[in-house]
Amino acid sequence: MKIDPNKPADLSAQIAAAIRDAIVSGALIVDERLPSEAELADHFHVSRPTVREALKRLAAQSLIRTQRGATGGAFVRRLSYEDAYSQQITTSTLLLSMNAIRFDTACEARYALERACAPLSAQRRSADHLATMRSEIFRQGQPGLTDEAFCASDVAFHRALVDGAGNPVLSYQLAGAVEAMQPLMNMITFTARSRTEIVGLHARIADAIEAREAAAAEAVLSELEVYTQDLGRNVMAERAQRSG
Amino acid sequence: MKIDPNKPADLSAQIAAAIRDAIVSGALIVDERLPSEAELADHFHVSRPTVREALKRLAAQSLIRTQRGATGGAFVRRLSYEDAYSQQITTSTLLLSMNAIRFDTACEARYALERACAPLSAQRRSADHLATMRSEIFRQGQPGLTDEAFCASDVAFHRALVDGAGNPVLSYQLAGAVEAMQPLMNMITFTARSRTEIVGLHARIADAIEAREAAAAEAVLSELEVYTQDLGRNVMAERAQRSG
DNA sequence: GAAATTCATTTGTCAGACATTTAAAAGTCT
């Protein structure tokens, strides 16, 4: 690592890129300590604030962690699944909200990905995953449940379905898709969603997963998609009529 | 927006979080200009370097862009698909390389997601997507092609297949999965991969997509997965034998 | 009226300083 063309601008971005490259290329390994800020400043021929800005960029991407004190410094951080989840969710949410993604596009993507997990989940789901699905279904049937709590339970149910596939990479990829849909789903929930219908479909999904019937699970997921898409169209139409 | 409990540490992280919340919640909209660094410093009762560290954190996540000059400042940035792609790829790559993900886990996830796109791609692919797939297949058959170029072409082929589904959210989700697999795939390519076999399977996928036969496309993708998994097992076994 | 100039604003960078945290080294007492 460690070169720095002095011509263009934005030194802190260049330094951050240099260190990032060193990390992704494996030149810096997990838990390895970076040189101190003063040493880095000396090495790159810049001031300490500039180095600090570069380090903050890396910290924002969960690439390093810093520790104060005598043996402190910046250390290469192991990117955990949790960190990756939250980054994915933030990115997906912003992407959807800032680019005027149509509801049907997001919905289609979400259920397509979820159907991809169904066969694996039917095959491998543990009793634990199944219990989570059942308990979330039970909660969704409680009369006093707020809309927010129902939505959260809905996410938890689908999360259990995905996690049942026993593939952390798949879970990580799906986290963004499912969670980022939440604001869009809320838009519908508070107007038109029939909880009874949803709970019934959820129960059939759980049944199929319990019976290890992959095709049935996929089919019910498709039904759920159709139902959700219909709701979306109705809400859109109503909204258009009201404003027109 | 903008409150800041003064008790805990890491002021720049708190300020970054406050501004980030304002963006995700919609209080700050795209292309809106943030207050100047001096104004932010005044508002949060911190110094300008601290504010700058916070802004660099946000810039690292592609949430803002900065511009110098009289009418310059920090502006809320529209998160583009390209930005989201590259962030996803970086995150996925690091997640895989830092957590000792098994080859079969990553491979399974990748093909499961890709199969999810197949039906949509079979239904909607344009002549353009098909032409890209065909031309990449042709390139993969050229004898003088380097291993690196073959890998890049492989990625381009699968990318065209995914993009054929015409769902940008799906394309975004898949980009990370496919590209992050590249280093792991290279591990195999340089030892055992039979290009003829791969090209043949690719051709059958393209045929199925052209004929709009979703089930056939999924089936060939499954064959490709099995072939890839076999290669992975062989490479692992050989490696184990050599070291043992 | 158009071109050139000045100017004010804002980010980018630097230098130096002090505060705080933390672990190791040094010192002290039993």
Next chain:
DNA sequence: AGACTTTTAAATGTCTGACAAATGAATTTC
């Protein structure tokens, strides 16, 4: 000698003040 306390050094966190560079707007000039 061993355990406890104190000191010290190293590192990050933060602040102040300053200058450089870019850039659009206002002003001046022809």
